[in-house]
Amino acid sequence: MTEQSQQVLENKIKKLRCSLTTEQWSDADFLLIRVKELEKTDLAFAFRLMQRVRNLSPTKSNCELLDDLRAKTFKLHPELAITSSHNMPSRRHTFSGLKRLGKALFSSSKQTGMKKLNQPIVMFVIIPFFLFGFYQTMLASPRYESQAQLIVKEPNGMATLDPAMAVMSGFGISGGSSDTQLVKSYIHSADMLKYLDREINVIEHFSDNQYDSFSRLSEDASKENQLKFFLKMISIEIDENSQVITVKAQAFEPQVAHKLSELLVERAEWYINEIGRNLAKNQLDFVQKEHTLVQEKLSSAKSVLLRFQRRYNLLDPEAEGMALQQISYQLEGKISAKKTELRALATSMSGEAPLVLQAQAELDSxxxxxNNERSRLTDNDRGPDTNDTEAHSMAVGEILAKYGDYKIDLELALQAYTSSLVSLEKSRIEAYRQLKYLVVVESPTLPEDASYPKIFYNLALFLALVLMLFGIVKIIIATVNELR
Structure with a gap:
């Protein structure tokens, strides 16, 4: 191939290169279409452009097409195949051609690499994965975790109480589930965060600038955001079978995590004990006041009954009334017997006989x-004061009725007092039952190795999520293109 022919072809290549964009010049399929178009009009130019296509995509079909174009070109233009010493290019031109060839190959390789970097899977999967991996391994601040295990226990009241009283008071019925949930809720509360911040400045530790910005708490975070961050650093796990509470506290320093766990356990224990004591105290105070009122009513009923007995000089009006009735019955029997005797004497003696007069006198007595005894049942003439008209005018029946009313009041007051004593004892037992104890099963641990971040787990999860999201987006785009 002569130098002039070579120069002509190179000029055509340069013009074509200037008329195309970088993507078109690097697209083998696009250039192959131009080769097939030029094959009909300019076979030599098509052969030269096919060499470019073969360099970009050295597939078997492209190589075969290049050989076919070479044979056709040399057959139609034999002068292009003539090579002689006087037509051979000089060493300078040869070096220049090699230099241009090297630049073309480097440019092609560079463009191919850029094209690969521009692929969606590289942009949206591989590059984010490496960036996230760099953050996890080099930038993420390590977090240490301290663990403690607790359990809420109740006193063993069955061992110290009468079985009937223990059953009546509810001993043996455990409320462990609600107690453990109460402990969990308090540990996750804003009050617990305030206490920890007051004791060890936990907010200042969580927002320290020496830790990475993605792991730490923002310095200007609101109280709500502070509580959310605190809940992420404190985790509570409850075993449904044993009701053991596992408390895990995270911090950026092992000593802080250990101290944080200790304070959580200490404050939770105080909270449970304080609740039990307050409930027991309030319940006992209420029942004690009610018992005091019942006791005062009983004392008042006793005092009224005693004053009534002293007023009428009666130890037991009911017994005295029965005694008066018994005397009346005996007198009526004697009167009947004396009347019988008097009638017998009258049949044999005159009315002026001494025995008849004596019998009549006894009967009258x-x-x-x-009559005197009956008057005592209907009208009472006894009293401590002769001027007390109520004492003189009140009959024994009325006294008995009054005494019965006072006695009923006393019995009712006594029954209320007995019930109040039972209620007071039950309340005392219930207050004892409500006392809870937070037992430490495992003391807070001092961590030596960082528990977070879990690099391999996070990387695997991140890669899985990114690939899944990328696949979903690709499917959506393919579906949209298909519908179009």
């Missing part, structure tokens, strides 16, 4: 005595 018995009748008078009976």
């Amino acid at each position: 018995l009748v008078q005595q009976l």
Whole structure:
């Protein structure tokens, strides 16, 4: 191939290169279409452009097409195949051609590399994965975790109480589930965060600038955001079977994590004990006040009954009334017997006989005595004061009725007092039952190795999520293109 022919072809290549964009000049499929178009009009130029296509995509079909174009070109233009010593290019031109060839190959390789970097999977999967891996391994601040295990226990009341009283008071019925949830809720509360910040400045530790910005708490975070960050650093796990509470506290320093865990356990224990004591105290105070009122009513009923007995000089009006009735019955029997005797004497003696007069006098005495006794049942003439008209005018029946009312009031007050004593004892037992104890199963540990971040787990999870998201987007785009 002569130098002039070579120069002509190179000029055509340069013009074509200037008329195309970088993507078109590096696209083998696009250039192959131009080769097939030029094959009909300029076979030599098509052969030269095919060499470019073969360099970009050295597939078997492209190589075969290049050989076919070479044979056709040399057959149609034999002068292009003539090589002689006087037509051979000089060493300078040869070096220049090699230099241009090297630049073309370097440019092609560079463009191919840029094209690969511009692929979607590289931009949206591989590069983010390496950036996230660099952050996890080089920038993420390590977090240490201290662990403690707790359990809420109740006193063993069954061992110290009468079985009937223990069953009546509810011993043996455990409320462990609600107690553990109460501990969990308090540890995750804003009050616990305030206490920890007051004791060890936990907010200042979480927002320290020496830790990476993605792991630490923002310095100007609101109280709500502070609580959210605190909940991420403190985790509570409850075993449903044993009701053991596992408390895990994270911090950027092992000593801080250990101290944080200790304070959580100490404060939770105080909270449980304080709740039990307050509930027991309030319940006992209420029942004690009610018992005091019942006791005062009982004392008042006793005092009224005693004053009534002293007023009428009666130890037991009911017994005295029965005694008066018994005397009346006896007198009536004697009167009946004396009347019978008097009638017998009258049949054999005159009315002026001494025995008849004596019998009549005895009968009159018995009748008078009976009237006196009956008057005592209907009208009372006893009293501590002769001027007390109520004492003189009140009959024994009325006294018995009054005494019965006072006695009923006393019995009711006594029953209320007995019930109050039972309620007081039950409340005391219930207050004892409500006392809870937070037992430490495992003391807070001092971590030596960082538990977070879990690099391999995070990288695997990140890669899986990115690939899944990338696949979903590709499917959506393919579906949209298909619908178009």
